[in-house]
Amino acid sequence: MxxxxxxxxxxxxxxxxxxxxxxxxxxxxxxxxxxxxxxxxxxxxxxxxxxxxxxxxxxxxxxxxxxxxxxxxxxxxxxxxxxxxxxxxxxxxxxxxxxxxxxxxxxxxxxxxxxxxxxxxxxxxxxxxxxxxxxxxxxxxxxxxxxxxxxxxxxxxxxxxxxxxxxxxxxxxxxxxxxxxxxxxxxxxxxxxxxxxxxxxxxxxxxxxxxxxxxxxxxxxxxxxxxxxxxxxxxxxxxxxxxxxxxxxxxxxxxxxxxxxxxxxxxxxxxxxGFLQMGGQKMAKSAQNIKRVTDLAEQGVDPLAYRLLCFGTRYRSEMDFSWEALEAADSRVKQLRKRMADWAPAAGSIGAGAKGFDRRFRSAVAGDLDMPTAVKVANELVSAPDVPDGEKYALLATWDQVLGLDLERDARERWEPTDEITALVAERDTARAARDFAKGDEIRDRLQAMGLEVMDTPEGTRVRPR
RNA sequence: GGCGGGGUGGCCGAGUGGUUAGGCAAGGGUCUGCAAAACCCUGUACACCGGUUCAAUUCCGGUCCCCGCCUCCA
Known part of the structure; x- marks a missing residue:
């Protein structure tokens, strides 16, 4: 097609x-x-x-x-x-x-x-x-x-x-x-x-x-x-x-x-x-408002978040750079990767609902690179109630050929907890089963301090990198 | 002076003559021992002044302001 x-x-x-x-x-x-x-x-x-x-x-x-x-x-x-x-x-x-x-x-x-x-x-x-x-x-x-x-x-x-x-x-x-x-x-x-x-x-x-x-x-x-x-x-x-x-x-x-x-x-x-503006001015050496890609990384932002940020604006328009907007994009790209890591890719063909999303995405990209619309379609797909998770994965993975956001990163790099983390998780589950919430919360704090996201699921404590 | 692009809700930003852009942030809710994650809901935005119209953020005229190119410059 x-x-x-x-x-x-x-x-x-x-x-x-x-x-x-x-x-x-x-x-x-x-x-x-x-x-x-x-x-x-x-x-x-x-x-x-x-x-x-x-x-x-x-x-x-x-x-x-x-x-x-x-x-x-x-x-x-x-x-x-x-x-x-x-x-x-x-x-x-x-x-x-x-x-x-x-x-x-x-x-x-x-x-x-x-x-x-x-x-x-x-x-x-x-x-x-x-x-x-x-x-x-x-x-x-x-x-x-x-x-x-x-x-x-x-x-x-x-x-x-x-x-x-x-x-x-x-x-x-x-x-x-x-x-x-x-x-x-x-x-x-x-x-x-x-x-x-x-x-x-x-x-x-x-x-x-x-x-x-x-x-x-x-x-x-x-x-x-x-x-x-x-x-x-x-x-x-x-x-x-x-x-x-x-x-x-x-x-x-x-x-x-x-x-x-x-x-x-x-x-x-x-x-x-169009130009990138910074503080209402063209970003240029003479204006002393330049930022390198490596500066973004130093701020703890994934450089690919800058890519997503750029997709929010049509390429012909001027775009205003702000750290706040960049961080918003950074949150979003990380969130998308985590979501995908939770979905197993669908094997085989996709359903009519997913095909509709694919059509919209493709026509946006092909129509003078309308990336704001393309990203919007991707966002809507992620929270679409009628598309199976596996199809969402398959579609996003395909679209990433254009988006280039490395959306499969988390899914690909299966994160494995260390023995220490596994032990803490087990300890927390035991404590919580005994309704010792003080101890459970204390262990949660420790896990969070290790840079982990701690979630309670019906199967017990789940951790993943933040 | 010439050529060109803009002023949209807390931030970034789509878009349209009358019906929700989207993301992030914020507030509320569901769930939870409490959180987190997820999901649901909410904000009643379109520089200003006229005009056209049943209806304008969207069309027309004017005003103000901003930005780019005219010099190497993405």
Missing amino acids: LCDVRLFNSLTREIEEVVPVDGKTVKIYSCGPTVYRYIHIGNMRSFMLGDLIRRALRFEGHDVRWIMNITDVGHMTDELTDTGRDKMELAESDEGLSAAEIADKYTKAFLEDSDLVGIERADLYPLATEHIPEMIAIIDTLIEKGHAYEVEGTVYYDVTTFPGYGKLSGNTLDRLRAGHRQELAVDPSKRHPEDFALWKVAGPHRALKWPSPWGDGYPGWHIECSAMSMKHLGERFDVHTGGNDNKFPHHEDEIAQSEGAVGHRVTSIWVHG
Whole structure:
């Protein structure tokens, strides 16, 4: 039973069905991290979006190839010291590590954090620094086709040669001109203020640089994604994801580059995720309100609870982070796992009631990733009186392919009491049978102090980890 | 200045022209020796001002406030 998976396309502003252009494999490109610092849970929300799209597509039977770039070139010069150093280089001197070591360190941390929040590894994580020749080739083509021009070692894209400029963000050239912020100085080398750099000449202090037909330099801000997406997914692929801030200028410029170079549409559906806010502000290093995934774990919260928390909000909406809400999600995910541990999975087929829930869940997920509804359906299933426990288990275990909350954890990791606990439990049951409640309560306190949940059942005392 | 997104009950947040979102927290109840777990019940929310309508949180107009992009940025 396949649902058509539909996604909101930022380009057309409509919800569209995902249909692989090659008829076989859905190809997804996600804008990944810049690896000169740790990524935070706001970044992570966007990366989870790519993972969720892949999970949703697979869930409905699609073959999927998902790649996420790693930006290991810092593109921006350091405007404070004007030394021409980029962020990779600044991190390098701050930490006493080489650029490659910095990139390695933060790439590794990024992948570990991804694992913690249930992101399944992408099929490929291409590195920007390993695609310089591909970038140069595209820039060459753009110059040949009249879309780009060189000025003293720097190559600019001439936006007036690309009629579709602005179609993604709404920032068309006339509007950009109307709204030009006065305080920004215009680079005198550009033919038009809206032109952007494809390749930049290396300054005297620049260490991260590569030879090119225009002299030593480094790639512009957006060309890496054009190069890596088309190299690994082809000149026509299906889905491109990123955070809302990538829309302009990054993706607008990427469209101009890629389409300008190959002469046709490259990406079918553009998907952009809303920001995570913290204290009414975008979570960002500059706002000093960042939290890492590891910070959540340090607070005793399962990082997967953050995943459930994110599912409470539609991916396109901004989301407010609060510890209170995170703890609510943490309680819930732990509760769900405990419930499942009490249910034996049903063998064989499921009944009509369960099928109805499954239909609702699938249609929510397939309908532009409506996870709030999907989670609601899961909640309703858990307390549905007319669905046998075994079927609930079977369904939740299946849905977890999309949810990725490790709902079977408690059921899988059968918890065994130690001899000490078993002895205490027996002692308590004996005391209670003799109506020695003072002693029974005392033992209960001890068990609770050991981090256990103590429940009385018709069969006597039952304990499990809290 | 240009482009775009918001203001929903204690918290996070769906959604809709008239009928319960959901979760967590809180209060009450069933059960229990007391608890816990489980189950049941409860809160009468939609920034403000007009307008349209039999009926608006949901549509229209205006006001206030918040946030994002326009510069590396998920």
